[in-house]
Structure formats: structure tokens, C-alpha cells
Amino acid sequence: MGLRTKFTLLLVVLACSFMAYIHYLVIPPVGERALGIAESGHRAHLQLTAEAITPSLLESDLAKVYELLNAIRYDNPSWRQVELYSPGGARLYPLAEHVDFTDDIPILILEAPVGFLKPPIANLVVSVDMSSSIGIAQELEASLLLALGLLLLVLLVVVWCEVEWLIRRPLAQMVLAARKLIKGDFHAALPLRNSDEIGELAGAFADMRAVMERHHIDVAAELEQQRAHARLLQLEKLRAEFDATHDVLTGLLNRRELERQVSIALDQVQADPSKRYALLFIDLDHFKAVNDSCGHLAGDQLLCEITSVMRRRIREQDVFARMGGDEFAILLPRCDVKAGARIAHDVCWSVFQYCFEYDQQIFRIGSSIGLTELTANSMGVEQVIVEADAACYKAKRKGRNRVELADHLECAGIAPIGKD
Numbered sequence: 001m002g003l004r005t006k007f008t009l010l011l012v013v014l015a016c017s018f019m020a021y022i023h024y025l026v027i028p029p030v031g032e033r034a035l036g037i038a039e040s041g042h043r044a045h046l047q048l049t050a051e052a053i054t055p056s057l058l059e060s061d062l063a064k065v066y067e068l069l070n071a072i073r074y075d076n077p078s079w080r081q082v083e084l085y086s087p088g089g090a091r092l093y094p095l096a097e098h099v100d101f102t103d104d105i106p107i108l109i110l111e112a113p114v115g116f117l118k119p120p121i122a123n124l125v126v127s128v129d130m131s132s133s134i135g136i137a138q139e140l141e142a143s144l145l146l147a148l149g150l151l152l153l154v155l156l157v158v159v160w161c162e163v164e165w166l167i168r169r170p171l172a173q174m175v176l177a178a179r180k181l182i183k184g185d186f187h188a189a190l191p192l193r194n195s196d197e198i199g200e201l202a203g204a205f206a207d208m209r210a211v212m213e214r215h216h217i218d219v220a221a222e223l224e225q226q227r228a229h230a231r232l233l234q235l236e237k238l239r240a241e242f243d244a245t246h247d248v249l250t251g252l253l254n255r256r257e258l259e260r261q262v263s264i265a266l267d268q269v270q271a272d273p274s275k276r277y278a279l280l281f282i283d284l285d286h287f288k289a290v291n292d293s294c295g296h297l298a299g300d301q302l303l304c305e306i307t308s309v310m311r312r313r314i315r316e317q318d319v320f321a322r323m324g325g326d327e328f329a330i331l332l333p334r335c336d337v338k339a340g341a342r343i344a345h346d347v348c349w350s351v352f353q354y355c356f357e358y359d360q361q362i363f364r365i366g367s368s369i370g371l372t373e374l375t376a377n378s379m380g381v382e383q384v385i386v387e388a389d390a391a392c393y394k395a396k397r398k399g400r401n402r403v404e405l406a407d408h409l410e411c412a413g414i415a416p417i418g419k420d
């Protein structure tokens with residue numbers, strides 16, 4: 001149940017209690033007091049009438065008394081009956097019979113002695129119809145009740161509005177601002193900073209929110225810094241990983257990575273001997289001449305270009321590495337000796353055909369390639385590479401620019417494809 005409902009209920013209960021108190025305890029005495037005033041008026045008037053008829057009665061001038069009492073009855077319609085009795089109780093006025101009023105007419109009977117003697121010379125009795133006085137008293141009560149009710153209503157409305165504007169609305173506004181704050185909105189409207197407690201609360205809330213916003217900005221900046229740092233570290237890690245596995249000049253895999261790949265391939269072959277891998281070891285021929293003639297930069301350029309030339313001759317899945325200097329290796333998955341030899345010849349031929357131009361000089365180089373196959377009987381990474389290297393050295397010895405098989409492989413008919 002909201003504050004507004006609770007407060008409205010409280011006001012209704014208070015209003016009902018107050019109106020009940022007014023109705024039962026304050027208004028009735030007012031009505032009785034009004035009736036008492038009316039009764040006093042009648043009593044005073046009766047006393048004056050008694051004094052007025054005293055001389056005539058002392059002179060036994062009853063005609064004059066009658067005339068006076070008739071006139072008084074005429075002037076006072078609420079005096080329903082005026083009677084004059086002798087001290088002995090004999091009716092002197094009126095001569096007609098006494099009237100008994102019905103119970104539904106509120107009658108007040110007043111009596112006044114005539115003269116100053118004791119016993120009096122007569123008793124004047126009047127039956128006053130109090131209907132109109134009671135009606136006036138009731139109207140007075142109703143008007144008073146209505147006026148007080150209206151006054152109370154106005155007061156309650158004023159109090160309700162004050163509470164609504166000064167307490168409930170500012171509190172509701174702060175609740176909304178707090179909820180938005182949870183969602184990261186630091187700019188929801190707040191109540192004005194009044195000098196009362198609610199204003200102080202709003203001010204304290206605004207100060208707290210400002211601190212939180214600054215803290216939030218700091219944390220966000222710190223977080224962004226951490227993220228940037230993490231991205232940098234990730235990049236550095238990737239770069240380090242790349243550097244650890246690649247050759248800086250050509251971008252090919254380096255010797256260590258090739259050894260790792262050969263190791264993996266050996267594991268696979270040993271697990272499944274039907275899998276085939278061939279390994280080429282390539283040493284460029286007469287590369288030193290480029291270095292010596294044009295310098296190392298030219299040699300570097302040639303190494304990069306020859307890398308592209310050879311790459312075009314191999315497949316996507318082949319593992320191409322630079323072993324160092326002018327030495328390269330290619331691990332060929334799903335290749336037996338024959339297929340490997342075909343690729344090796346292709347590579348050898350492409351290198352042989354390639355012309356390197358530098359400073360208006362033209363160089364023709366070649367490549368000596370040794371080929372071996374990975375088998376379940378291979379003794380390990382080093383041994384496989386040594387086999388391919390030895391075959392390469394054999395190609396050098398046999399005149400360069402050719403492909404030679406490892407000694408233990410028996411494969412006839414592979415002849416040099418060009419001359420240096």
C-alpha cells in the first residue's frame with residue numbers, strides 16, 4: 001500500500017472521528033442552548049405580560065385584562081394558549097375550556113404570578129408551541145455541522161496537498177531516480193534542494209549520485225585502459241607466438257616449427273602407417289654470388305621472391321619452412337615418394353626458370369633438393385631431417401639443380417632437370 005493511500009485513509013479516519021465528535025458532543029449543547037434562550041425570551045415576555053395586567057386585575061377590570069391578553073395572543077402566534085387562574089384555581093381567562101395539546105406538538109408550559117403579593121392575585125399560564133424554536137435550533141445545528149464539515153474538508157484537502165507536494169512526490173521522484181541509477185542513468189530529475197528534511201535528503205542523494213557517477217567514470221576509464229592493455233598483451237602474445245614459429249624475413253615457418261610439424265606427422269604415421277608424408281630439403285645454388293655482387297639486401301630480396309616462386313608450386317596444406325640461410329624445407333602431407341618427387345621437380349624447375357634482376361644485373365640460380373619419406377620406421381625428427389639434408393647434399397655433389405632421394409629409398413629414373 002502506497003504512502004498516498006495510507007495517508008488518505010488516515011485522513012478519512014481522522015475526519016470521521018472529528019465529525020462524530022462534533023455531531024454527538026459539540027452540536028447538541030448548542031441546540032439546547034438555543035432552546036434555552038428561546039425559553040428565557042418567552043419567560044421574560046410572560047413576566048412583562050403579568051406585570052402589564054396587574055393594575056387592571058387589582059381594579060377587577062377583567063374586560064381590560066381580556067383585551068390585553070387577547071392582543072398578546074394575537075401578537076404571539078407561538079403562544080397557543082394563554083390562561084389566567086385565580087389563586088383558588090378558578091379559570092379567569094379564557095372562558096372556554098382548557099385545550100390538551102397532542103404529543104406531536106412540543107408544548108412548553110410557563111407560569112408567572114401576577115402582582116407582588118404572596119400568594120399572588122392570579123397565575124398567568126401560557127402554553128408555548130416550541131416547534132419553530134426547535135426548528136430554528138435544528139437548523140442552527142445543521143448549519144453549524146455543515147460549516148464545520150466544510151471547514152474540515154478544506155483543511156484536509158490543504159493538508160493532503162501539502163503532504164502530496166512536500167513529501168510523497170519528492171520521495172517518489174527519488175525512488176525513480178534511484179531505480180534509474182541502478183541502470184546506470186545518473187541524470188534523472190530530483191526534487192529541489194529545499195531547506196526541509198526532504199530537500200536535504202534530495203541534496204544528499206544528488207551528492208551521492210555525483211560521487212557515484214565520478215566513480216563510475218573512473219572505473220569505466222580504468223576498465224577501458226585494462227581492456228586496451230589486454231588487447232595489447234594479446235597482440236604481443238600473438239606476435240611473440242608468430243615470431244617464435246616464423247622466419248622474420250620471408251614469413252615462412254621457422255626450423256623449430258617445421259620440426260614440430262614433422263614430429264606430429266611422425267606420430268600420425270606411426271599411429272596409421274597408411275598415412276604418407278614426404279619431406280623436401282632445398283638448398284639454393286649459387287646464392288652467395290648475389291650477396292657478394294649486390295650485397296645482403298639484394299640477397300634478402302631474392303630470398304623473399306624465391307619464396308613466392310616456390311610457394312606457387314606447392315599445395316595449400318603443405319608445410320613450407322625456411323631452415324636458415326638459403327635452406328628451405330617442405331613437408332608434404334598425403335604424398336608418397338613418387339608424388340613428392342613430382343612436386344620437388346616442379347619446385348626445382350620453377351627456381352631454375354626464375355631470373356633475379358638487381359642493379360641491372362641478372363642472376364640465374366637453382367636449387368638442390370633432397371627428398372625423404374616419413375615412415376613408421378623413421379627414427380625421429382632429427383633423423384628424418386638429416387636424411388633429407390643428406391639427399392640434398394647428394395644433389396649438390398651430383399652437380400646441383402636437381403632432386404635426389406634419401407639413400408635408403410629405392411626409386412630409379414629421377415634425373416636432373418636442368419644444368420647450372
Ligand SMILES: Nc1nc2c(ncn2[C@@H]2O[C@H](COP(=O)(O)OP(=O)(O)OP(=O)(O)O)[C@@H](O)[C@H]2O)c(=O)[nH]1
Pocket residue numbers: 249283284285286287288289291295296297298299300303324325326
Ligand atoms: N642476404 C642474405 N644472405 C644470407 C642470409 N643467411 C645466410 N646468408 C648467406 O647465404 C650464403 C649461403 O652460403 P652457401 O650456401 O654456401 O652459398 P651458395 O652460393 O648457395 O653455395 P652452394 O650452396 O654451394 O651453391 C652465405 O654467404 C650466407 O652469408 C640472409 O638471411 N640473407
